[in-house]
Amino acid sequence: MTDRFNLYKYAAPATFYPLAGKLIPWFAAASVIFGLAGLYLGMLVAPTDFQQGEGYRIIFIHVPASWMSMFIYLVMAFWAAIGLAFNTRLSGMMAQALAPTGALMAFLSLWTGALWGKPMWGAWWVWDARLTSELILLFLYIGYMALTAAIDDPRRADKAGGLLLLVGVVNVPIIYFSVKWWNTLHQGSTVNLTKSSMATTMLYGMLLMALCFWMYSIAVAFMRVRTIMLERERHTDWVKAELEGDAR
Amino acid sequence: MIYWNSFADFIHMGGYGLYVWGSFGVNVLIMAIEPIVVTRNQKATKARLKRQIRAESRSTE
Amino acid sequence: MLKIILAVVGRDLKLAMRRQADIVSALFFFVIVVSLFPLGIGPEADLLRKLAPGVLWVAALLATMLSLPRLFADDHRDGTLEQLALAPHPLGLVVTGKVIAHWLVSGLPLALIAPVLGIQFDLSNDALLVLTGAILLGTPALSSIGAIGAALTLGLRGGGVLLSLLVLPLYIPVLIFGAGAVDATVSGLGGEGHLSLLAAMTLASLGFAPWASAAALKIALE
Numbered sequence: 001m002t003d004r005f006n007l008y009k010y011a012a013p014a015t016f017y018p019l020a021g022k023l024i025p026w027f028a029a030a031s032v033i034f035g036l037a038g039l040y041l042g043m044l045v046a047p048t049d050f051q052q053g054e055g056y057r058i059i060f061i062h063v064p065a066s067w068m069s070m071f072i073y074l075v076m077a078f079w080a081a082i083g084l085a086f087n088t089r090l091s092g093m094m095a096q097a098l099a100p101t102g103a104l105m106a107f108l109s110l111w112t113g114a115l116w117g118k119p120m121w122g123a124w125w126v127w128d129a130r131l132t133s134e135l136i137l138l139f140l141y142i143g144y145m146a147l148t149a150a151i152d153d154p155r156r157a158d159k160a161g162g163l164l165l166l167v168g169v170v171n172v173p174i175i176y177f178s179v180k181w182w183n184t185l186h187q188g189s190t191v192n193l194t195k196s197s198m199a200t201t202m203l204y205g206m207l208l209m210a211l212c213f214w215m216y217s218i219a220v221a222f223m224r225v226r227t228i229m230l231e232r233e234r235h236t237d238w239v240k241a242e243l244e245g246d247a248r
Numbered sequence: 249m250i251y252w253n254s255f256a257d258f259i260h261m262g263g264y265g266l267y268v269w270g271s272f273g274v275n276v277l278i279m280a281i282e283p284i285v286v287t288r289n290q291k292a293t294k295a296r297l298k299r300q301i302r303a304e305s306r307s308t309e
Numbered sequence: 310m311l312k313i314i315l316a317v318v319g320r321d322l323k324l325a326m327r328r329q330a331d332i333v334s335a336l337f338f339f340v341i342v343v344s345l346f347p348l349g350i351g352p353e354a355d356l357l358r359k360l361a362p363g364v365l366w367v368a369a370l371l372a373t374m375l376s377l378p379r380l381f382a383d384d385h386r387d388g389t390l391e392q393l394a395l396a397p398h399p400l401g402l403v404v405t406g407k408v409i410a411h412w413l414v415s416g417l418p419l420a421l422i423a424p425v426l427g428i429q430f431d432l433s434n435d436a437l438l439v440l441t442g443a444i445l446l447g448t449p450a451l452s453s454i455g456a457i458g459a460a461l462t463l464g465l466r467g468g469g470v471l472l473s474l475l476v477l478p479l480y481i482p483v484l485i486f487g488a489g490a491v492d493a494t495v496s497g498l499g500g501e502g503h504l505s506l507l508a509a510m511t512l513a514s515l516g517f518a519p520w521a522s523a524a525a526l527k528i529a530l531e
Binding site: 159175 | 467468
């Protein structure tokens with residue numbers, strides 16, 4: 001125990017639990033501030049897009065959600081690699097805490113993509129390369145969550161889930177390019193979700209929204225990882241102290 | 249600075265109101281519900297663990 | 310190295326021969342699923358010809374899934390797997406052997422029967438040839454990627470359904486290029502490009518997947 005304490009001081013749940021608790025309000029506040037600023041720029045100030053009309057405003061949440069869904073998967077794979085290489089306890093918990101948020105982001109990306117597609121393409125769903133890849137990403141999230149939920153032993157769940165994430169992350173580019181190739185062979189969608197020259201206000205609005213989504217994801221993942229930590233470490237002294245301190 | 253002339257215009261979104269507000273509405277809903285669900289889970293877990301610890305300490309005493 | 314692989318292949322084939330019913334049922338599953346499609350969508354030859362590559366490939370993916378849960382389960386139950394994991398030779402080679410054996414009893418029969426089913430869909434001779442080649446080239450990738458899923462879900466409740474949840478998304482590139490090869494032949498573009506990509510994917514997955522499966526097996530056996 002002592003060697004781990006020195007080496008992975010901040011990775012130790014006993015240290016990370018209170019740290020995450022202190023950080024959550026800050027990330028949540030940052031998310032709200034970025035979100036309000038992004039919405040102000042995107043919804044109130046930014047001019048209309050001459051090609052897509054006001055419907056383009058959906059991209060202010062569609063693009064951040066898509067980015068986050070991919071980014072969270074990469075972060076999970078990063079934690080998985082750390083966890084498998086150094087056998088740290090925190091990494092598996094982080095990956096599991098991030099997964100539901102990543103899946104929700106993938107869902108949001110699909111939902112907003114469909115609502116964008118209906119007026120632009122005339123259909124709720126088009127087998128566009130990006131939407132299709134996003135759907136497959138959602139499947140990967142669901143597979144990961146199903147696997148970790150099916151394994152009772154948390155150590156095995158972490159490692160098996162981590163291995164699946166690494167296999168997934170190797171496959172994601174292959175899947176993406178094969179879907180893209182399949183798409184160009186079969187039709188090739190005409191209107192792109194995010195092309196066209198964006199005005200700077202639009203760009204700033206979108207970047208602010210992306211920051212909002214990022215901060216939100218961190219805040220929720222920290223909240224979730226704290227619950228997972230309590231559950232997993234319930235026999236340790238620090239959890240008992242934490243719970244007793246809470247009661248007072 | 250504000251692009252819109254009236255609040256009604258803003259809601260109407262140039263005819264795309266349903267799609268734009270449908271997107272933002274679901275987004276806001278998810279971002280409101282997810283933290284609530286996570287917090288409730290945490291509270292439930294804490295309560296359960298406290299009960300367990302109390303039961304264990306009673307049985308050892 | 311080759312000796313270990315061959316020994317495992319021989320052993321698994323011998324075991325598979327004792328359970329010939331399993332091989333035959335998976336094969337018939339493939340035949341039945343493929344034959345259901347014309348009944349579901351109607352007998353127009355043009356439509357069937359267009360659907361054939363996708364239908365045959367999706368059915369092949371599902372038929373492969375059927376036999377995957379058994380890949381490690383039997384050896385796990387009687388303790389052989391633990392001994393293999395403790396043996397001095399690398400577990401990845403053992404898995405390679407098991408993957409090859411799995412392909413010989415699941416992928417190869419599919420490839421052999423696929424042209425017969427292709428006739429039902431009014432495919433031309435060229436397309437039938439490419440279809441057989443594509444399934445022959447693509448199914449080893451299915452077996453080796455599937456081995457990762459089989460190892461990850463070893464001994465879990467509801468392992469079979471979970472396995473398909475994990476593995477089917479990873480099969481998508483094989484499906485795209487496998488069906489694409491036949492599609493390209495039907496439309497007269499030539500499927501060589503697809504076939505070579507399919508071969509590349511099979512080689513890559515045969516090289517990497519057994520080691521990932523070996524790691525997954527070690528996690529499951531801990």
